[in-house]
Amino acid sequence: MSQKQISFWFEFASTYSYLSAWRIEDLAAQAGVDVVWRPFLLGPIFAAQGWTSSPFNVYEAKGKNMWRDLERQTTAYGLPFQPPDPFPQHSLTAARVALAALETPQGPAFCKAVYRRQFGAGQSLSDPATLTGALADAGLPETLADRASDPEIKQRLKDTGAEAAAHELFGAPSFVAGTELFWGDDRLEQAIDWALRH
């Protein structure tokens, strides 16, 4: 019997992806579902929708409520919360390093460390120390950060963007189980359940 599987599409600058990154492993393990971590960039997708920034900046009242909601959700989930300034952060380098880190079993730990440093401690993704610190948190060599300039990694991230567009992803986090698309941290449990039953 083949193992059930869910793809977890996340963007490092995305606030709600922080919640899912820290919740998905336990929930999926309890259900017996494998998780495939798929870092991608929302920038090109948002730009295609006519947004030059996060919709949480474009729409002020929506953004204000998002920050308050995130404060409530992190409290409920027992996660630290300290937003970075500015928001959103530039996530290109983090996404490239994540692709390299995810070639190892410590990849998810690196991704979670990046989120915790960014949204739990307010650290900048543009500060190289944030990424090397997250590599160290995950037990990975800091030299892995150099892979961000690896042409093969750069191309892989571009290909990932094309795949995200093919899945018609429009936000993050998103979960794909088979051909079924679920959007938002609030659908994480349902997506895992779908993967289990189909």
Added chain:
Amino acid sequence: MSQKQISFWFEFASTYSYLSAWRIEDLAAQAGVDVVWRPFLLGPIFAAQGWTSSPFNVYEAKGKNMWRDLERQTTAYGLPFQPPDPFPQHSLTAARVALAALETPQGPAFCKAVYRRQFGAGQSLSDPATLTGALADAGLPETLADRASDPEIKQRLKDTGAEAAAHELFGAPSFVAGTELFWGDDRLEQAIDWALRH
């Protein structure tokens, strides 16, 4: 001891408000929280954000996912699902009649009947038979529909819009417990819990 209370802000054209309208009474009653039904219009709020239609029409991939998500959610909640065409429907008259209906104890039943006819049976809000049918469903006289042209009701809906703006509402359904704002059907349980504990 004063009774705990939650305000339920809904827009008849809003798909996720359909879910909350059918879920809120039981959940609030179980928690011992009173519900104040507040119909309002999203149109002016969306227009202020630069949208001339529902964001689910403005952003195609988001809209496609919303309809699939709504199909899954209505199945989970045991609600009928048949979208109206076109979407969104014109909700002005329905909102005005609702304000009149909510002067009676059958007000919530009328609102739920409008939602069920619109999103559960695909009926048009522009067809007078939909609203008179919903009045009958709720055990209210069909003549109540005439109140839609009552200047006092018209003014009350305008005042409601100003109040919605003051609460910085940006979508529907929204829930207000004290000064705390919760957005979306996914936050209904949390909003009720907040009202209970504060």
